[in-house]
Amino acid sequence: MANSPIVEVTNLRKVYPSKDDRGRRTDFVAVNDVSFTIEPGSSLAIVGESGSGKTTIARMLAGLEQPTSGSIMLAGKDRSKPERGAKARRQRGRDVQIVFQDPYTSLDRRQTVGDALAEVVRLHFAQDKASVQARVNELAEMVGLDARMVAARPKGLSGGQRQRVAIARALAAEPKVLILDESVAALDVSIQAQVLNLLADIREATGITYVLISHDLAVVRQLTRDAIVMRQGAVVEHGTTADVLDHSQSAYTRLLRDSVPGPGWDPHSIDRAAALAATESSN
Amino acid sequence: MTSLLTIEGLTVTLPVAGKRKPVLRDINLEIGAGEAVGLVGESGSGKSMTARSIGRLLPPGAQTSGSITFDGKPVLELKGSDLRSYRTEGVAMIFQDPRAHTNPVRSVGDFLTEAMRTNMGMKSSAADARAVELLESVGIDDPKRRMQQYPHQLSGGMLQRVMIASALAVRPRLILADEPTTALDVTTQAEVMAILDTLRREHGVALVFITHDLELAAAVCDRTDVMYAGSIMEQQSSDALDRDPLHPYTAALVQARPSISSTSDRLAAIPGRPVSAFEAPNGCAFAPRCRFAVAECSAGTPPLVAVEPGLSRCIRIDSIRGTMTAGEVSNG
Amino acid sequence: MSILEVQSASPEPIEYDDVKGQRKGLGLTGWIAVAVLSVMVLITVFGPMLYTVDPDNISLMDTFGPPQPGHPLGFDGQGRDLLARLVVGGRTSLLGPVIVVIISTLLGALLAFSAAWIGGTYDTVVSRFIDTMFAFPGLLLAIIAVAIFGPGLMAASIALAIGYTPFVARIIRSAVLRERNLPYVSALTVQGLGGLNISIRHLLPNVAGIIIAAATLSYGYALIDLAALSFIGLGVQPPQSDWGVMVAEGIPGLLSGYPQESLYAGLCIIIAVGAVNLLGDRFAAMAEEE
Numbered sequence: 091m092a093n094s095p096i097v098e099v100t101n102l103r104k105v106y107p108s109k110d111d112r113g114r115r116t117d118f119v120a121v122n123d124v125s126f127t128i129e130p131g132s133s134l135a136i137v138g139e140s141g142s143g144k145t146t147i148a149r150m151l152a153g154l155e156q157p158t159s160g161s162i163m164l165a166g167k168d169r170s171k172p173e174r175g176a177k178a179r180r181q182r183g184r185d186v187q188i189v190f191q192d193p194y195t196s197l198d199r200r201q202t203v204g205d206a207l208a209e210v211v212r213l214h215f216a217q218d219k220a221s222v223q224a225r226v227n228e229l230a231e232m233v234g235l236d237a238r239m240v241a242a243r244p245k246g247l248s249g250g251q252r253q254r255v256a257i258a259r260a261l262a263a264e265p266k267v268l269i270l271d272e273s274v275a276a277l278d279v280s281i282q283a284q285v286l287n288l289l290a291d292i293r294e295a296t297g298i299t300y301v302l303i304s305h306d307l308a309v310v311r312q313l314t315r316d317a318i319v320m321r322q323g324a325v326v327e328h329g330t331t332a333d334v335l336d337h338s339q340s341a342y343t344r345l346l347r348d349s350v351p352g353p354g355w356d357p358h359s360i361d362r363a364a365a366l367a368a369t370e371s372s373n
Numbered sequence: 374m375t376s377l378l379t380i381e382g383l384t385v386t387l388p389v390a391g392k393r394k395p396v397l398r399d400i401n402l403e404i405g406a407g408e409a410v411g412l413v414g415e416s417g418s419g420k421s422m423t424a425r426s427i428g429r430l431l432p433p434g435a436q437t438s439g440s441i442t443f444d445g446k447p448v449l450e451l452k453g454s455d456l457r458s459y460r461t462e463g464v465a466m467i468f469q470d471p472r473a474h475t476n477p478v479r480s481v482g483d484f485l486t487e488a489m490r491t492n493m494g495m496k497s498s499a500a501d502a503r504a505v506e507l508l509e510s511v512g513i514d515d516p517k518r519r520m521q522q523y524p525h526q527l528s529g530g531m532l533q534r535v536m537i538a539s540a541l542a543v544r545p546r547l548i549l550a551d552e553p554t555t556a557l558d559v560t561t562q563a564e565v566m567a568i569l570d571t572l573r574r575e576h577g578v579a580l581v582f583i584t585h586d587l588e589l590a591a592a593v594c595d596r597t598d599v600m601y602a603g604s605i606m607e608q609q610s611s612d613a614l615d616r617d618p619l620h621p622y623t624a625a626l627v628q629a630r631p632s633i634s635s636t637s638d639r640l641a642a643i644p645g646r647p648v649s650a651f652e653a654p655n656g657c658a659f660a661p662r663c664r665f666a667v668a669e670c671s672a673g674t675p676p677l678v679a680v681e682p683g684l685s686r687c688i689r690i691d692s693i694r695g696t697m698t699a700g701e702v703s704n705g
Numbered sequence: 706m707s708i709l710e711v712q713s714a715s716p717e718p719i720e721y722d723d724v725k726g727q728r729k730g731l732g733l734t735g736w737i738a739v740a741v742l743s744v745m746v747l748i749t750v751f752g753p754m755l756y757t758v759d760p761d762n763i764s765l766m767d768t769f770g771p772p773q774p775g776h777p778l779g780f781d782g783q784g785r786d787l788l789a790r791l792v793v794g795g796r797t798s799l800l801g802p803v804i805v806v807i808i809s810t811l812l813g814a815l816l817a818f819s820a821a822w823i824g825g826t827y828d829t830v831v832s833r834f835i836d837t838m839f840a841f842p843g844l845l846l847a848i849i850a851v852a853i854f855g856p857g858l859m860a861a862s863i864a865l866a867i868g869y870t871p872f873v874a875r876i877i878r879s880a881v882l883r884e885r886n887l888p889y890v891s892a893l894t895v896q897g898l899g900g901l902n903i904s905i906r907h908l909l910p911n912v913a914g915i916i917i918a919a920a921t922l923s924y925g926y927a928l929i930d931l932a933a934l935s936f937i938g939l940g941v942q943p944p945q946s947d948w949g950v951m952v953a954e955g956i957p958g959l960l961s962g963y964p965q966e967s968l969y970a971g972l973c974i975i976i977a978v979g980a981v982n983l984l985g986d987r988f989a990a991m992a993e994e995e
Contacts, residue, residue, distance in 0.1 A: 139558035140529075152895050180897025188895055190888040198889050200910050209906075210896050248646050249416075256892070263896060278415035279585065283629035283642035290639060305559060312631035312640065335633060349563040350633055353615070355592040357567035362560055 094166060095127035096266055096299050102160035104146050120146045122323035133300040135310040135331060138320035144303045148271045152188040165266050180214060187260035191272035193252035197244040203255050204240045210262040229258040233288060250281035271303045286312055307350055311335060319343045326369060341368035376403040377579050378547060382439035385426060394651035396422050398604045401677060409580040411590030414600035417649035420583045424549045428466045461492045465540035469552040471532040475524045481535055482520030488543050507538040511568050530561035541572055547579040566593055587626055599623045602658035603650025609683025619685040622659045624697035665693050735987035738980040745977055749795030760789035760946050769963040781966045782958045791969055794946035801858050802927035808866035810920045813873030821881035822904055835871040843868025844930050851939040861940050865930055869923050876919045880912040914992030921985035925978045932974050948974050
């Protein structure tokens with residue numbers, strides 16, 4: 091019997107009212123009729139450049155932004171709208187959590203790591219001090235933080251270490267889905283590799299589902315099983331990550347792939363205008 | 374080939390929390406006219422600081438030893454009008470964030486023509502015409518309209534192209550580009566790199582290209598220097614870097630990067646984290662993280678020596694060369 | 706160093722921006738300001754116990770008298786000891802502004818936090834309200850209050866506090882908004898931490914530095930405004946001594962060649978306000994360094 095999807099997004103749309111150059115009211119469609127599903131334990135990459143709508147989707151999934159229309163189902167519950175009230179948000183928080191891109195502003199700079207983690211553990215699980223501490227130590231170990239780091243404030247940690255804290259904080263809620271919004275983009279290459287390995291380890295240990303928002307195709311390849319490619323709010327391609335990258339059906343995806351430097355890369359050979367025109371006409 | 378820019382034994386120290394600490398150690402570099410050289414490194418590698426040294430943009434309190442020679446002139450000692458002309462006809466700099474380096478209340482046209490009018494003494498009409506020409510050459514359409522616009526009306530990619538145009542406006546002989554495409558979308562990056570490459574070749578301008586992206590540097594530069602902890606660890610021609618790295622750090626960087634064409638079960642991550650020059654231990658700065666390190670590596674700072682066809686700061690390079698990228702990544 | 710040591714040793718390699726050599730903490734000027742203010746406060750609080758000359762003792766024989774043993778600063782136009790009057794006057798001059806600061810900071814913080822957190826229409830309304838309050842300078846409100854309630858420190862202080870509230874509120878609101886837009890607040894929202902908890906446990910400690918800086922600078926303004934009120938006769942009433950009152954009372958003496966009273970009282974005001982402003986500047990710089 092097939093598992094029901096852990097994430098089910100249907101006809102999701104987000105429209106922002108705005109003004110055009112002449113001051114007339116117009117509408118900016120950030121997300122245009124997007125649908126996808128994710129099986130439990132699997133992983134989906136949402137790939138795109140700036141203005142593609144990928145971050146808006148992430149925020150709607152996390153409950154930080156209200157969709158204009160469409161539905162979001164998480165773990166079988168209707169999560170189409172952001173919750174009102176802390177208690178309802180907490181319950182959603184047990185289903186989905188998010189790790190942001192910037193390690194420097196993702197943590198309260200006045201809180202020690204231990205306090206930050208304990209705060210979240212206590213929020214979801216009413217426990218005595220000893221149990222909370224034990225859970226904090228467990229989380230720290232899971233993400234590779236030692237006792238010095240747990241006692242430190244963010245100022246005393248490197249970017250990679252801060253991202254580990256952000257991951258631990260997200261995991262403290264024991265979510266079923268973890269949204270990674272460009273979570274490794276700001277890290278040095280050698281640190282990025284460590285964190286990607288960590289994410290793979292966590293997935294193996296907990297069966298968590300990842301939604302990876304990224305512009306970096308190599309990271310997408312490494313971490314995710316499926317992918318959707320977005321451009322200006324619409325999905326231009328979807329499929330397994332391997333298929334999307336190796337046997338792309340969309341000129342835009344091929345453009346993205348061709349734009350990645352590698353051996354023998356010649357930026358002059360990329361015809362961006364042609365690829366974009368081809369994408370327009372096929373949409 | 375006579376070299377346009379020569380850096381010899383450059384060491385830079387900065388005051389950090391009251392103490393003087395090194396940020397660059399013994400940098401040696403030679404760039405010929407029209408050549409493109411990449412400086413690649415992670416946090417603390419000193420790549421930006423090297424660019425700033427060349428551009429005479431070091432922070433106050435910095436002390437330097439060693440020399441930088443540009444066209445025979447001692448860069449670090451230039452003053453007054455010599456320094457000004459160095460900054461106009463000599464070296465132009467392009468930064469990572471164009472918005473931070475443009476004045477939001479000046480129009481694009483003003484920005485482009487200012488240096489031309491002030492430093493080159495061009496008349497406004499001539500400067501405007503040349504600015505329009507430059508905007509066209511960097512692929513900006515409707516350049517006359519763009520000249521009237523303000524920075525906030527342009528996207529990041531466009532503004533970066535304007536920066537490139539302004540860098541070329543004063544006809545420099547060398548461009549220092551410090552992560553010029555890092556903040557741009559990948560397709561925009563490709564476009565901007567193509568423009569930079571074309572213009573460089575057309576005008577015969579040399580390029581020092583600073584980036585954290587090894588593949589990007591390797592793709593657009595003739596030679597690449599890999600930096601770590603304030604020193605150059607390896608230098609060689611770009612196409613050989615991943616095939617035949619001359620330093621374990623380069624090899625490790627190449628292997629740590631995920632591949633766009635295949636997945637591996639786990640990436641070959643480098644343990645620990647990148648350090649700055651002042652955090653580096655005695656001996657080879659990379660030794661604590663290096664899987665090929667032996668006791669001698671920590672004995673004294675290894676010198677940068679010629680290892681055909683490039684340079685290497687690894688004392689073991691002769692014995693480990695060719696074995697560093699061993700270990701296949703699994704496809705799947 | 707072992708690998709683990711390298712990893713744990715110190716945080717991020719310091720990039721250029723951290724290296725500017727900024728003054729850490731209060732710095733020399735900050736501590737000088739603290740010292741000056743502390744000395745002033747100590748003198749006004751404990752002075753009368755040590756220097757027991759009666760500030761209200763009128764002695765018409767000694768009007769404008771020069772300094773003499775037992776009376777180091779001489780006498781004012783009514784033969785009262787100048788030093789004693791300065792010391793006792795300092796109490797109201799230095800204390801009054803505290804009331805102003807406490808009320809305006811509390812009111813301003815309440816308005817600002819609620820506006821920044823709740824956002825939307827509430828924020829718009831509160832912001833417009835704050836903008837209109839700017840149209841009423843504190844001093845003007847204070848004069849109106851005195852006209853209604855009669856002269857005295859209390860009414861004037863409260864009115865002044867209301868006049869200062871928009872200044873403080875605007876500063877706090879933008880600081881809270883900046884903080885609120887940081888990703889960690891979104892992360893805590895997704896975790897399900899309540900708005901009030903986020904405000905008190907996270908936003909408030911992070912903007913506290915800015916609030917303290919704003920409060921300190923308000924204190925300086927309040928000191929001058931209250932002195933001015935007393936100067937024009939609407940604040941502290943003679944014969945009670947107060948630096949502002951003394952500047953006013955010293956004018957006849959000034960015009961006849963005895964500037965001491967106005968001069969010394971004026972100097973006290975200038976020194977106090979100067980020190981407070983220096984301190985406020987240092988607090989503001991420290992808040993930015995974070």
